[in-house]
Amino acid sequence: MRAALTEARAAAAAGEVPVGAVVVSAGGEIIGTGRNDRERTGDPTGHAEIVALRAAAAAVGAWRLSGRTLVVTLEPCTMCAGAAVQARVDRVVYGAADAKAGAAGSLWDVLRDRRLNHRPEVVAGVLDEECGALLSEFFADRRVG
Secondary structure, X not given: OHHHHHHHHHHHHOOOOOOEEEEEOOOOOEEEEEEOOHHHHOOOOOOHHHHHHHHXXXXXXXXXXXXXXXXXXXXXXXXHHHHHHHHOOOEEEEEEOOOOOOOEOOXXXXXXXXXXXXXXXXXXXXXXXXXXXXXXXXXXXXXXX
């Protein structure tokens, strides 16, 4: 999660919503990193999770990321949860819950939906206060400035 927080801080420094993600191999090696980059790229799919999953898939040369873990500072939205399911990651670990758009149990539960062909393990609340504080500070600064 610390590596994902580093990505989130870099996103904030670039004026993006501070969400960061990493994909970790079964051996603990980071094989893909990502941070929000929608403002820079003008791409609505530029969420940290999507960027990290794409990087990991490129690193391993395959779309199927079985045996890997997606770690993200904010609970994935429906798009990102769906991408994690499609990538076949074994586990999704996230920090702060997202009551407005979370799709790992807060608003929806895409990751554990029994109707889907793959259901990653979900680990919630890792460094949640630190992850949430980064987002709160970012938006507080935007309201003041």
